[in-house]
Amino acid sequence: MYTRYVIRPGDSGIGVNKMQGYLNIMQENGFINTKLLLDGQYGSKTSEAVKEFQRYAGLAVDGVIGSQTWDSLVDKLRDMGVVTNIPVVSPTFFLGAGNSGLDVFKMQEYLNELSAVNPCLRPVPVDGNFGNRTIATVSQFQYLYGLTIDGRIGKATWDAIVNERNKIKA
The missing domain is CATH 1.10.101 (Muramoyl-pentapeptide Carboxypeptidase; domain 1)
Incomplete structure (x- = not known):
């Protein structure tokens, strides 16, 4: 279902920025090892952290944030009682008219x-x-x-x- 929508290496923006912050919360709580810079750029280190989380969550390990990885990550934050308040690296990082993904x-x-x-x-x-x-x-x-x-x-x-x-x- 909607498998064409993924966040992958080379992508940038608020979705990447927020996921990096969520992965850092996983790292701070001992679920993964990789600490990320919140730069909104999906590079090799972000891919490595995603793979670590996917292994932890029992998901297919591909280093790409698809719907299952996204849901698993956000649901884990909810289960931990984490209120998200991740800074955004750039004021140009937002979703608006014409965006898709x-x-x-x-x-x-x-x-x-x-x-x-x-x-x-x-x-x-x-x-x-x-x-x-x-x-x-x-x-x-x-x-x-x-x-x-x-x-x-x-x-x-x-x-x-x-x-x-x-x-x-x-």
Whole structure:
């Protein structure tokens, strides 16, 4: 399902940056050995850390963040009671109109999980494409949670979406 959406070596941006931070939490808690620089660049060291986590989680070890690796990592953080607050290396790292990929796909899934318990949020198509419906729902989410309303998923909106999703999944 949506296997075309992965985060892999050579990619950069907020999805990579956040995953590096999540992997560092795994390292700090003794689940993996590799400590990463939060630079938002998916290089060989990030791939190594992903492989370590995949081995720990019993997943296929390919060094690529697909949906299973993403879910396993975020679910482990939830199980640990970790509230995400990972810094973002660049103000240009955000998801917005025209973006596509696994990070958009997962944020759409999370927004729909939140809309299932909050009728003020409209569900969005989960297609990995950041279009008008995603912009509208992100803006609604930002309004409801007291965030700057810009229809984009930057650091504060990302953390709020992940943390609220983890609360309802707990």
